[in-house]
Amino acid sequence: MKTRDKILLSSLELFNEQGERNVTTNHIAAYLAISPGNLYYHFRNKSDIIYEIFQEYEKLVDFYLDIPENRPMTLDDMTFYLESVFDGLWSYRFFHRDLEYLLDRDQRLRHDYREFTNRCLASISCIFEKLADGGIIEPQPESLRSAMSLNVWMIITNWMAYLKTAHVATASASLTIRELKQGIYQVLTLEIPYLMPAYREQVMSLREQYRPTMSGHEEGAEMKEG
Amino acid sequence: MKTRDKILLSSLELFNEQGERNVTTNHIAAYLAISPGNLYYHFRNKSDIIYEIFQEYEKLVDFYLDIPENRPMTLDDMTFYLESVFDGLWSYRFFHRDLEYLLDRDQRLRHDYREFTNRCLASISCIFEKLADGGIIEPQPESLRSAMSLNVWMIITNWMAYLKTAHVATASASLTIRELKQGIYQVLTLEIPYLMPAYREQVMSLREQYRPTMSGHEEGAEMKEG
DNA sequence: GACTCCCTAGAGTATATACTCTAATAATAC
DNA sequence: GTATTATTAGAGTATATACTCTAGGGAGTC
Numbered sequence: 001m002k003t004r005d006k007i008l009l010s011s012l013e014l015f016n017e018q019g020e021r022n023v024t025t026n027h028i029a030a031y032l033a034i035s036p037g038n039l040y041y042h043f044r045n046k047s048d049i050i051y052e053i054f055q056e057y058e059k060l061v062d063f064y065l066d067i068p069e070n071r072p073m074t075l076d077d078m079t080f081y082l083e084s085v086f087d088g089l090w091s092y093r094f095f096h097r098d099l100e101y102l103l104d105r106d107q108r109l110r111h112d113y114r115e116f117t118n119r120c121l122a123s124i125s126c127i128f129e130k131l132a133d134g135g136i137i138e139p140q141p142e143s144l145r146s147a148m149s150l151n152v153w154m155i156i157t158n159w160m161a162y163l164k165t166a167h168v169a170t171a172s173a174s175l176t177i178r179e180l181k182q183g184i185y186q187v188l189t190l191e192i193p194y195l196m197p198a199y200r201e202q203v204m205s206l207r208e209q210y211r212p213t214m215s216g217h218e219e220g221a222e223m224k225e226g
Numbered sequence: 227m228k229t230r231d232k233i234l235l236s237s238l239e240l241f242n243e244q245g246e247r248n249v250t251t252n253h254i255a256a257y258l259a260i261s262p263g264n265l266y267y268h269f270r271n272k273s274d275i276i277y278e279i280f281q282e283y284e285k286l287v288d289f290y291l292d293i294p295e296n297r298p299m300t301l302d303d304m305t306f307y308l309e310s311v312f313d314g315l316w317s318y319r320f321f322h323r324d325l326e327y328l329l330d331r332d333q334r335l336r337h338d339y340r341e342f343t344n345r346c347l348a349s350i351s352c353i354f355e356k357l358a359d360g361g362i363i364e365p366q367p368e369s370l371r372s373a374m375s376l377n378v379w380m381i382i383t384n385w386m387a388y389l390k391t392a393h394v395a396t397a398s399a400s401l402t403i404r405e406l407k408q409g410i411y412q413v414l415t416l417e418i419p420y421l422m423p424a425y426r427e428q429v430m431s432l433r434e435q436y437r438p439t440m441s442g443h444e445e446g447a448e449m450k451e452g
Numbered sequence: 453g454a455c456t457c458c459c460t461a462g463a464g465t466a467t468a469t470a471c472t473c474t475a476a477t478a479a480t481a482c
Numbered sequence: 483g484t485a486t487t488a489t490t491a492g493a494g495t496a497t498a499t500a501c502t503c504t505a506g507g508g509a510g511t512c
Contacts, residue, residue: 003459003460019326019327019330021247021327024498024499024500025499025500025501026498026499026500026501034460034461035461035462035463036461036462036500036501037460037461037462037501037502037503037504038459038460038461038462039501040500040501040502041458041459041460044501045500045501046499046500046501098327099387099391100245100323100387100390100391101247101324103390103391103397104245107397110391110396110397111395113391113392114391114392114393117391117392118392144415144418147411147412147415150388151377151381151412151415154380154381154384154385154388154412155377155380155381157384158380158384159380161325161326161384162376162379162380164326164329165325165326165329165336165340165343166339166340166343166344169336169337169340170336171329171330171333171336185373186373186376186377186380189370189373189374189377190377190416192370193419194419229489229490250470251470251471252468252469252470252471260490260491261490261491261492261493262470262471262491262492263471263472263473263474263490263492263493264489264490264491264492265471266470266471266472267488267489268489270471271470271471272469272470272471
């Protein structure tokens with residue numbers, strides 16, 4: 001693998017594990033056993049590394065949230081979207097942690113992230129629309145749908161922060177993707193009142209599979225595999 | 227005013243305006259036109275300043291969210307709670323911005339914040355219960371209520387982050403408390419499907435007063451005063 | 453072999469940051 | 483007044499961080 005790609009990969013790994021704020025370019029170089037000069041040969045600065053990682057993230061989520069189909073949506077579709085988005089969130093989880101600081105430092109990133117958010121919101125809204133087409137939830141007026149989409153987006157992007165700040169007792173307690181996906185439980189909570197009777201049971205039991213366990217403290221308890 | 231109190235006050239002010247990450251102890255001392263040595267005479271380190279500010283924040287919110295009354299809840303009560311919580315959020319808005327980092331650096335803070343969150347969640351849940359008692363929303367089973375409370379909490383604590391990252395176009399565009407309170411619109415969105423018919427109209431028009439304006443970009447557009 | 457291009461090492465630097473130390477001054481107690 | 487304590491100034495320090503600069507190696511081409 002090319003050094004440039006190794007830098008991107010290791011940076012992402014270290015950022016995810018320790019937070020962007022705690023990972024310096026010297027750390028990255030040391031981790032890869034290359035010189036700082038080498039790292040700076042491939043990237044002009046730290047922001048460029050972050051920006052490029054963001055572009056991968058963006059591409060991934062855009063790919064997941066592409067909703068080309070003209071058919072109404074099934075429950076499986078919805079599950080796929082939820083799972084995929086949380087997978088993406090997991091892979092690039094450092095990003096939402098220091099988001100505000102990162103955007104303050106890089107105008108390109110601010111601009112792109114803003115558009116990214118808007119695309120995601122549009123996709124979520126579209127998913128709601130097609131869920132209604134599929135007879136899974138009640139149809140909603142546009143204004144309600146967009147407010148709800150925004151709530152969904154906030155739950156999705158901040159569930160990790162909630163887990164890391166309020167749920168786990170120690171800083172070192174590392175999270176698992178399974179715990180992260182308990183966020184799906186919270187998202188489905190938003191849908192409950194809009195469920196059509198025919199699908200109510202099914203969605204409720206889907207939701208149950210993601211129910212947070214009582215022990216968010218030290219050990220992660222088991223949960224049914226998806 | 228005592229130097230010690232001036233330090234706390236100015237720190238809060240600078241943190242809110244520039245973010246904790248961008249404000250050093252030297253900055254604080256310079257801002258107050260005192261020496262670093264003086265600052266460190268009053269506080270052992272930066273963490274201690276932050277911790278003390280947090281305790282004020284905690285006290286304030288606990289005060290607001292004290293729900294002693296045995297009577298059912300009115301719409302005015304609910305409005306008061308929402309307004310108060312967002313006022314508190316505004317006054318200490320730096321805190322939720324760098325939360326994860328702050329908690330990683332200070333175990334006391336992590337511990338206290340976790341309990342603080344739990345108290346807030348309990349209060350929110352209690353508010354829902356009493357709203358049901360007051361005939362404003364439908365009664366809900368405990369499990370749904372706690373999941374909903376968590377969603378409400380996440381919307382409240384992360385609305386500011388959403389505004390600063392996805393809504394405004396430039397880093398310098400400073401937010402106003404009025405924009406922050408558009409978060410109330412999002413919170414009330416969660417309640418909509420549970421509203422009892424008798425109160426539906428009233429709550430919807432209350433919500434309308436907090437509706438986000440389309441121009442979150444540069445200039446803040448006007449909104450009806452509360 | 454010489455030239456070129458891509459890549460790499462590694463020492464070095466300017467700046468920042470949290471914090472310390474000493475000495476001096478103001479306030480209070482007796 | 484003198485002793486004591488509380489407060490302040492301000493220079494200084496150890497460490498870190500993002501980044502630079504120069505020199506050179508290795509591989510391919512002629």
